[in-house]
Amino acid sequence: MAGKLLAMPLLAALVAVGVAAGMGPLRSHAETSDGGTLKAVSDFETIADTGARSKAIFVEASRVLTHPRCINCHPATRSPTQGENLHPHVPLMIAAESAVGPAGLACAACHGAENRPIVGSRLKSIPGNAHWSLAPASMAWQGLTVGEICRQVKDTERNGNRSHADLVRHMGEDHLVGWAWHPGEGRSAPPGSQVTFAALIDAWVTTGAECPD
Template sequence: MAMRFAAIAIASVLATAGTYVVMGSLQGNAETSAGGALKAVADFDVITDTSARSKAIFEEASRVLTHPRCINCHPATRSPTQGEDKHPHVPLMIASNSSTGPLGLACSTCHGAENRSIVGSRMKSIPGNAHWQLAPASMAWQGLTVSEICQQVKDTSRNGNRSHEALIKHMGEDHLVGWAWHPGDGRTAPPGSQETFAALIAAWVKTGAGCPD
């Protein structure tokens, strides 16, 4: 039965793409980086009030957190979204209590360890990563304000029980987080780089982890 579901899922993806998959990795950067560069931590030194500086730093970091590459895997429901417009995943996926897909149709059915190119289609590639999965339900960000996301990110009951130090490490070193800047053809990457993003998160923590109003 699982094999049958897998075949249906792959057929649906390819039908949407209107073509065939070329086996082999696609490690290149995305078509464009959305919104240009992230500001560096030093750019916020002009804000003398520490609390205000902390809030401003998170606002800048939120340009990554609210980008489709992140939001699509942090959906409001247990159904991931796709594309720049955050449309429903095709085929429709409902992860229920799992982060790796429903029973018999795991994310790895279509998403491999690397991006896979597709020839002659507007879809251009199927994203992939060795740790491909949906964020836990407690980390649903889609539809929240930047302030609400900020509160959620630093709440250990909703961020995977991560301390501030663990949060910095996760943002800066996690391979799946890093995928966002190398999402394959047909997708924009968030602004900046994982290193710059992690530096902002570290500076935000150092200045008190303040959340925008």
């Protein structure tokens, strides 16, 4: 983690730059945190064809995968995005080959082990997690269709060499994945919960890990 002496000045700069950049007013946590519900695995039991059921289950799970809390860290380029509208990260970050930020301005300079509230700012809070980092370039999701994301997620050459069983564990137990449902003041959360999401991924795998067209 970057030196603590750097963290607060950078944090203040981040807030100042964000306001100066004209970022729209962010809604309160109460207005943005209701991501709704995810369908349960049992809701798909009426689909008799196993392949069709598998595809339908992934489409439901993709409501999490394509939510801003996830897709901001799976950008099309090596620059993360922010907010509900996926605007460029403020300040501009270019990760290049590193998942934790460029030399001299690591992600941890501003993003700590937990969310940090910002009193009196429209930004509300700085998100944080002990494992905060950008997804590898092979896992870029922005701009892809649900089917393309599906094929990427199960491709061991692009998913971190994860087996299907590894994917289920990753989606259900990884702390950074779980952060999405606890994103801090001023951010919406994806629908459902990590438990429900992992159950859908597990059911998708069990039914053959089929991908929608």
